[in-house]
Amino acid sequence: MPRIIGRDERVTPRSGAEDIVAAIAESTRASLAAVNASLGEIAAVACSAPGPLDHRGGIVHEAPNVVGFIDYPLGPRLAEELGVAAIYLDRDTIMAAVGEAVAGAARGARNFIYVTISTGIGGAIVIDGRLLRGAANTAGEIGHFPVALEGPRCGCGSYGCVESLAAGRFVAEAYGVDDAARVYAAAAAGDEAAERIVTRAEKALGNLAVGLANALSPALIVIGGSVAEHEPSHTLEPMRRAIADRAFKVAAAAVKIVPAALGRDVGMLGAVIYGRERVAGRDEWFR
């Protein structure tokens, strides 16, 4: 398991892509300076980004929850800004899945789905030890599987997406607050509006879980992300119950649903492990 030796966290600028690149570069330099290191000593630089994106060209196609990333060459721009030859850029959920596969809850698993329930909802699909990419590299974007016939507009422009019903950002928005934790607390205190929102989120997650179990039949589903970590009784547990109650019996019996192991640093740890794998010449698969 890699260890994080330097850390620098900043709020993502809402003023456009170039400001985000500048902030990441500054943050990188600050975290290196804090441990008296320089870019020249670094074996690899990896960047965990929101998707959909093109990991080979380092292009972010669209990022529903970030302002300014539309067909934006984040990898090349960041490499330029930092003065390094290459950046290993990939989707945050791909890096988390690689991290969980190499050092977390999916160790040894050759067929699993990683699901993150956080500000947004996303995931990655691993089949026979390989990442499923798909024709447009969006494979694993399970947060944008529509699981309801109507609902609020999602950040992706669609509606009914499990993300738009159950992700932290949307649970908070539906209640008119800026933190989903307040909605779960209000529901626990018996507030009916909060209860309705939480119930709808649980039903949406249940639909996703049943659909994944039936249609992909993974051996393992690993559930991470800040909302899942803080609210397992409203995320992992209703997903488990939905599969037990509603999926095909054989598919339900074949799948384990477990919490992610790398915790809140999964994005960073995943990127470190991903960078190491890429430097070692491993690409669409990993061990």
Next chain:
Amino acid sequence: MPRIIGRDERVTPRSGAEDIVAAIAESTRASLAAVNASLGEIAAVACSAPGPLDHRGGIVHEAPNVVGFIDYPLGPRLAEELGVAAIYLDRDTIMAAVGEAVAGAARGARNFIYVTISTGIGGAIVIDGRLLRGAANTAGEIGHFPVALEGPRCGCGSYGCVESLAAGRFVAEAYGVDDAARVYAAAAAGDEAAERIVTRAEKALGNLAVGLANALSPALIVIGGSVAEHEPSHTLEPMRRAIADRAFKVAAAAVKIVPAALGRDVGMLGAVIYGRERVAGRDEWFR
């Protein structure tokens, strides 16, 4: 393309699995007799069955639309009844996908999803030229991906499944008739109840299409089945529109949605091609 030289069709008995086996055996003998052939001259016997099932052991686990198939050894029982050494049994949708891949609309495609919209809704997922099976062999059972937060009970015991909202059987049931064609005709004539059912079915199919495009990002979706064949404007077309309007742009641009090519005989042609592939030693993949 194989040619069908003998044919015998019968209504599926509702009186249990043993009666179904007897009917299949009789039907097999009748179709052989009609062309003066015998079982001894047959290179392979293949059986296209409803799923989920275990294609290696020939066991049908559950079949939402058939009475009596619960963990039933259909393959071995049929082999016994016909006096043949082996039956190549697999899910109807797997056989249709193999048929379309070898001789139909998916020729040359290494990554595609086959979708059938018929009495039920099902499918098969092909990745890098291999069938995705999953841990419990239900992979591709996309008809039981829930796409609504509520709805009538599905044959599988769950609710919200795209099958329970858009399959022929359920479209007919929702209107209180026994043939979905009557519902589409009534909707075309302006009947409001029929219009509501048809709209709901289209929305459910749209959700499925968007979810498949985003989360699996296939290069090709092939749409077959009797309802799709008769009602493309209520099936294939709304699926295409939903992907264009609501899926990630890169995923929408990367996927083609086309009608199946093998028509109403896809089950039989698929089984013939599948049997030929298995006899040739090809198993989870095909060319």
